[in-house]
Amino acid sequence: MTDTATPDFATLSPSRGQKFRQRVLPLIALALILALVPALSPSRTVYSLLNAVGINIVFALSYNMLLGRGGLLSFGHAVYFGLGGYAAMHAMRAIEAGDGLWSGFPVFGLPVVGFAAGALAGAVIGWPSCRRAGTAFAMISLGVAELIAAAGFMFASIFGGEEGVTGDRMNGPELFGLSLGPVSEVYLFIAFWTVVGTAMIFAFTRTPLGKLSEATRDNPERVQFIGFDPVRIRYMVFIAAGAFAGLSGGMAAVNYEIFTPESLSLHPSGFVLLMAYIGGIRYFSGPILGAVVLTVMQSMLSDFTEAWLLYLGVLFIAIIMFAPGGLAGIFHGVAGTVRRDGAGRAARSLGLKAAGVSLLLVGLIVLIEVVIRWSNGYGEVFEPFGLMLETGSVLTWVLVAGPILGGAALVRFVAKTDEGGA
Amino acid sequence: MSTPALEIAGLHKKFGPAHIIRGVDLTIAKGERHAIIGPNGAGKSTLFNLISGYFQPSEGSVTMNGAPISGLPAFEINRRGLSRSFQVSNIFANMTVRENVRCGVLHSMGYGYSFWRNIGNLRSVQEKTAEILEKVELLDKAHVPAALLPYADQRTLEIAVTIAGGADVILLDEPTAGMSHSETDRAVALIRKATEGKTLLIVEHDMGVVFDLADTISVLVYGEIIASGKPEDIRGNPKVREAYLGDEADQQAIGGAA
Numbered sequence: 293m294t295d296t297a298t299p300d301f302a303t304l305s306p307s308r309g310q311k312f313r314q315r316v317l318p319l320i321a322l323a324l325i326l327a328l329v330p331a332l333s334p335s336r337t338v339y340s341l342l343n344a345v346g347i348n349i350v351f352a353l354s355y356n357m358l359l360g361r362g363g364l365l366s367f368g369h370a371v372y373f374g375l376g377g378y379a380a381m382h383a384m385r386a387i388e389a390g391d392g393l394w395s396g397f398p399v400f401g402l403p404v405v406g407f408a409a410g411a412l413a414g415a416v417i418g419w420p421s422c423r424r425a426g427t428a429f430a431m432i433s434l435g436v437a438e439l440i441a442a443a444g445f446m447f448a449s450i451f452g453g454e455e456g457v458t459g460d461r462m463n464g465p466e467l468f469g470l471s472l473g474p475v476s477e478v479y480l481f482i483a484f485w486t487v488v489g490t491a492m493i494f495a496f497t498r499t500p501l502g503k504l505s506e507a508t509r510d511n512p513e514r515v516q517f518i519g520f521d522p523v524r525i526r527y528m529v530f531i532a533a534g535a536f537a538g539l540s541g542g543m544a545a546v547n548y549e550i551f552t553p554e555s556l557s558l559h560p561s562g563f564v565l566l567m568a569y570i571g572g573i574r575y576f577s578g579p580i581l582g583a584v585v586l587t588v589m590q591s592m593l594s595d596f597t598e599a600w601l602l603y604l605g606v607l608f609i610a611i612i613m614f615a616p617g618g619l620a621g622i623f624h625g626v627a628g629t630v631r632r633d634g635a636g637r638a639a640r641s642l643g644l645k646a647a648g649v650s651l652l653l654v655g656l657i658v659l660i661e662v663v664i665r666w667s668n669g670y671g672e673v674f675e676p677f678g679l680m681l682e683t684g685s686v687l688t689w690v691l692v693a694g695p696i697l698g699g700a701a702l703v704r705f706v707a708k709t710d711e712g713g714a
Numbered sequence: 715m716s717t718p719a720l721e722i723a724g725l726h727k728k729f730g731p732a733h734i735i736r737g738v739d740l741t742i743a744k745g746e747r748h749a750i751i752g753p754n755g756a757g758k759s760t761l762f763n764l765i766s767g768y769f770q771p772s773e774g775s776v777t778m779n780g781a782p783i784s785g786l787p788a789f790e791i792n793r794r795g796l797s798r799s800f801q802v803s804n805i806f807a808n809m810t811v812r813e814n815v816r817c818g819v820l821h822s823m824g825y826g827y828s829f830w831r832n833i834g835n836l837r838s839v840q841e842k843t844a845e846i847l848e849k850v851e852l853l854d855k856a857h858v859p860a861a862l863l864p865y866a867d868q869r870t871l872e873i874a875v876t877i878a879g880g881a882d883v884i885l886l887d888e889p890t891a892g893m894s895h896s897e898t899d900r901a902v903a904l905i906r907k908a909t910e911g912k913t914l915l916i917v918e919h920d921m922g923v924v925f926d927l928a929d930t931i932s933v934l935v936y937g938e939i940i941a942s943g944k945p946e947d948i949r950g951n952p953k954v955r956e957a958y959l960g961d962e963a964d965q966q967a968i969g970g971a972a
Binding site: 305311495496498499500501502503504506507509510511513514515516517518519520521524525528532 | 766767768787788789792793797798800804805806807808809813814816817818820821822825826827828829830831832833834836840875876878879
């Protein structure tokens with residue numbers, strides 16, 4: 293480095309190639325994967341699952357605008373998802389009824405309605421809630437969520453009471469020749485908006501406001517002394533996050549053709565927190581990963597075991613305690629180890645670690661499955677691979693204690709040798 | 715005489731029964747390098763917080779370039795051209811050095827809370843950021859996350875963020891605290907360079923730094939300014955020697971301040 297005398301600002305910025313690889317390529321890859329899915333002619337079930345995944349990707353990303361990028365812990369993000377969804381639902385009914393201008397509005401564009409409604413809800417609710425960050429913000433979000441959810445059951449003319457509001461998506465003008473009748477066409481609609489939502493939320497992180505949001509997360513005090521009002525930054529980010537949650541709500545309205553007050557409640561608000569956190573809030577890709585994994589878990593695992601919520605809880609706690617970077621953090625960590633130690637050494641250490649974690653998991657699964665059957669009291673027996681694991685049998689408890697102890701020992705051993713080697 | 719850069723009149727600050735600032739009057743001319751010294755707990759940092767709008771005064775006023783600024787929110791005061799650093803490093807820890815400075819630059823380049831521009835395409839912002847990084851010699855660490863910087867570099871970044879917005883009144887709160895001798899020398903040279911032609915108000919415990927940088931010194935003791943004047947006068951002032959400087963001043967006088 294001899295030419296440091298004349299620093300060129302361009303050398304500080306990533307090169308064109310780097311920009312393309314880091315920012316544009318992943319999005320193109322996402323769009324390509326989503327576009328290629330129909331070529332595999334998946335079943336209706338797979339399509340439905342993929343649609344749910346797409347909705348949750350945008351929802352989780354919008355949540356992470358608050359939690360990961362803004363440092364704002366919200367317990368009521370489903371409010372904006374739900375209000376956006378309801379607005380889209382009512383617009384869908386207006387299209388069906390052919391009311392005035394609505395008769396010319398394509399159902400394909402309903403997420404835009406959800407976006408606007410989410411932004412509006414964010415602008416109204418954010419005004420009092422964004423004055424404070426931290427605990428006060430979290431508590432207010434919780435209160436607002438309860439309030440809106442309760443209102444949802446009370447104002448039946450807007451929220452449809454317990455049955456909710458239903459609509460029919462096959463009305464109004466068709467866009468791109470999609471009638472949106474069959475689930476495969478709805479898939480294209482969801483895929484389109486998933487890519488648009490992801491691209492827009494990513495673009496948001498690159499704007500001055502997006503950077504200031506990160507600065508406010510790190511140090512709201514200092515933000516004041518570089519000439520910005522942290523309250524206003526939080527407020528604007530809050531509106532944007534509400535808008536994208538509303539967008540995903542609009543996607544859900546078209547996909548399910550029904551919205552119930554349930555969708556505004558604490559339950560989906562908690563689920564979006566889990567998706568973002570388990571995926572990894574420090575990485576842009578984290579909430580995407582989290583949305584994929586948790587949506588798939590929700591729909592597949594619940595077929596295999598009634599204790600699936602327990603597994604979700606265990607996963608959440610394990611991530612918080614051992615991998616605060618989430619699934620995305622684990623991937624980055626693995627990639628970093630491979631780069632640093634070379635594939636050979638990394639494979640050994642990572643392989644042992646994976647083996648240890650798998651052993652732990654085996655023990656845990658046996659424990660949970662045996663216990664849940666015992667607690668149900670129907671005398672059912674957990675029978676994996678033809679083994680009869682009764683509550684009283686020694687084999688059961690060997691299969692619980694053995695893998696757990698062995699796995700824990702292995703994980704500890706790997707951690708120790710890694711430290712020693714470093 | 716032109717309008718002073720800062721004019722503080724009858725300033726009081728009470729926290730409940732605690733009366734921390736007890737009537738401070740201070741006038742700082744444009745381009746002056748003014749140091750505030752005083753024992754621990756004298757209220758130096760509180761005074762900084764009052765001037766920069768972090769606290770609101772209980773009584774009295776602060777005027778910058780002829781316009782009253784007391785009562786304004788801190789970000790508003792900053793926009794009018796007053797910038798401050800902090801005693802403990804107060805940076806954006808999870809962002810890189812470059813991103814830190816870039817955030818500091820944004821407002822002065824006319825980019826407010828915009829969400830329709832890509833920050834990477836703002837040429838003026840990139841150039842200004844590079845210029846500041848070069849000035850403080852952090853260019854080679856531009857992509858290091860701020861939290862991973864060595865302590866002295868974090869202090870430097872603190873100053874870089876402070877000057878990034880191009881403010882013409884700079885308040886530095888103990889910029890060399892916790893630094894080694896060589897680091898302090900570097901920091902002083904940096905402060906001199908970075909605040910060239912600007913008004914500087916500095917709180918500092920290191921007398922070497924104070925006598926090296928300042929052309930006027932004020933001594934704050936128990937919330938009151940007991941003396942204000944040229945470094946030589948302060949060094950010779952018996953009240954100051956009694957209240958604060960003690961033997962240190964003698965050593966400085968003998969050693970001949972740098």
